[in-house]
Amino acid sequence: MEFDASTPRYLQIAGMLSQAIRQGTLAHGEKLPSVRMLARQYGVAQTTVVQAYHWLEDARQITARPRSGFFVAPRAVQLPEPKIARPMRRPRAVSLDWLGQRVLGREQPEGMVSFSSGTPGIDLLNPDRVRRALTRAVQKHRHLLCTYPSSDGHEEARRALARYAVGLGCSLDPERILMTGGCMDSVALCLRAVTEPGDVVALESPTHFSFLEVLQALQLKALEIPCHPRHGISLDALQLALDTQPVKALLLVPTLSNPLGSCMPQAERRRLVQLAVQHDLPVIEDAIYADLAEGDAMRRSVKSYDSTGQVMLCHSFSKTLAPGLRLGWLEAGRWTDRLRHIKEMQAGGQSAVLELALADLISQAGHHAAMRQLRAAIAARVEQARQVIAQSFPTGTRVSDPPGGLLLWLELPAPLDAAALHQACLAQQILIAPGALFGAAGRFKQGIRVGLGGDWTPQHLQALRQVGTMACSMLG
Template identity: 40%
Template sequence: MSYRPVHVIPLRLPLEVLEDMSSGSLTLYQQLAEDLAASIRSGVLRPGDRLPSVRELRRQRGVSPSTIFQAYVQLESQGLVEARVRSGYFVRARRPLTGRPPEAAQPSGQVTPVAISELVFELLGSTRDVDVVPLGSAFPAPGLFPFDALARSGARAMRRLGPAQISGALTAGDETLRAQVGRRYALNGVSLRPDELIVTNGAMEALNLCLQAVTQPGDVVVVESPTFYAALQALERLHLKAVEVETDPVEGVRLEALEALLQRQKVAACWFMPTFQNPLGALMPSAKKQELVQLLARHGVPLIEDDVYAELHFGARRPLPAKAFDQEGLVLHCSSFSKSLAPGYRVGWAAAGRYARDVERLKMMTSLASPIPSQLAVAEYLVQGGFDRHLRHLREALKTQHTAARALIERSFPKGTRMTEPQGGYFVWLELPPGVDALALHHQAMAQSISTAPGVLFSADRRFTRHLRLNVGHPVDPQVRSALKLLSALARDHSAAGGA
């Protein structure tokens, strides 16, 4: 079957136009704060620089003094600037652990059989204990989500449920939900066929079905280095082999390394997370996403795009997915509401391009359908129009928590530690100094009821022996603060012993 997308919004629009379409509505002070934050992060405004005066900004931007002060207060709460008495606001002198992000991994490029599941079960099985400080968790704090509103939405929708809806929504999913998800794609400049969307039991089912649709046992799949451990588990289950590609901690997969790999190795598919990659938090720029899609199209290689964190951006605009540049139907885009709205509801989906029918058939042969009540609750919530308002509050909370946790890590962890600075999501990736054994550190922390995600989970060859992924999606309350301080003390002990 040929892939002929219906272009809801032309993909020939300039990138900046497409990105503007997903910006949502920001207040004047929020937009000013975002612009200044971008200048700080890009180095235009450097540590110690004085921010423009109120008079200057009034003249340049035509905004009121109260708008300017609100913007500065927001930047101060994010830890980007500091107020000095009778002097104004200045870019905060960061206390970087080394001033650099972690080194990019140098994977061997060799095909590796995958056997990671037992290690994942062993190390992460206890993180579900409510008494454990969840620095190794995969979810942000439950209090950030509108569970009461979702319950009310579900009750309203279930009262209207007719028998035809139950049978009509079996495999592809509830029609209203698919229409709402499709609308969000369109607003982000992504073209989909009307029948391309398939609702799944969370993003993991979508990703697994897509992987199964484009591979056969024994095939080679390219993954990032480091990569999400659930991707490795999926490869292991389907008897596939992994080859890791060099991945920059800031901008994601290095395309020159990927191209060289594709030229020497027969590859069945790539499984990448171009937006706020787990565990690095890397964000591939839109232009590089377009190059990635074009590169894979030249080689005829499908891209399974895991895009579960895109709504959790700290900037003004939702990053474009790689799917926005897909002209051949080779991008199988997977996402869910589990990280942005409804953890535990298991409402995900796949926009599987030319493989949509294959994915639908595989779903019919496995789980058959996703539960109707959770689909209806989410669909009703979206129809009522509360999602974007919730997202604004969620992003602001995650950004504040992220800033507070990073500041504590910067002050506490041993010299030589490197840390990523993601622009979205709720993970940071630490590269600890030589001599630190992150797996031993994990076991010591668990003995104190503190979970972490040690780096050995994130590679088929378990290469990341002195790395940790930490969840900073929980308020930095006394319990989390104490846990981070204890973890840092353990890391300092390891570092001192290793350097002795």
């Protein structure tokens, strides 16, 4: 085996074993190779294998049994996965009410136990690492605090992002990368570049609530395309939509979609690009969750298959480094010049000092190790939540099983209504997101998105059990 010199070998070994566990190659309860055998297999020291096994123990993927060795940890009772949504017959204007902002807004009432966030909190992120990068940037580039920033972004930051994009399978020209005020800012800019008010935009179903907010603000119509809970958007359904509807753009999250957590297979990503070229369809790819996907193959972007500039890539590090930086970036393919003009007229530039701090963070030798540690901690949290759901929620509850990220999508058994459960939870100071928020047509009445970001305490586990108990009680 050839190792990547920039990442500790134990993390690379642990990552391969973790992926094998997730994919079922290593079955739950199966004994792992001995430390000595694995060390010989990979040509590393036994201490390196021990470190890898300890990392997997911390992620709760394996357990150690005295005098017996290491075994793949048992998972919660296998739960049925969510069903595929029905196709929409026609596009719909987006009209959101106050509920979405109350549930998914950044400010939550004090004392509320919230399951609304999919963004890691301070216990998962490393604010000291960010602080040190900011301090270095200010000390080294303090003169930039006294000048207006470039609308495109600082050249050094764009070069760092081009190097980072290699991990997404992309070879990008730094001159064509634009810095933005966040991933949703990038998405909105891309939509402005390729649509006019009244146009139809295809997107996943269920979809990201913030996408619906952007479509409403730009007076665009939504055409929701069914998604498989593991494999993502149905390209057959998309093909039908392109043949029958005036679709002007496709907006999607191919890696860890929100809220399903699905990941498109690479063959489907390649096929999507071919479909886009055939129909001259602009594809806006939101890759914000890519670093949270457990396998390297899942992180390869749709953009990596694009040779004609048909795919617009949007990204941010708010889910992995620091939401407070409010920085994103994009590469807009053949629409780069148009989008650059829109950005110059609309927003100008971001803080060059913040951009350089971000460049420092993603260029550090330890960045890949930090991402692996983050993924391990997230996996342990998600596994805890799935175990609680299996034990406490009504029989027949369907639950997603995403290969990364902090979101779970639940489908409650009929006739249980998620909006009624939401109201019952509010009375107990518990906040859940009802499924109707994640579609333009008010569907998913049995759906719930459980966000495991933010704080995670024994109180949260108990609150999740309480949600399940209330669901059982309402079902009778």
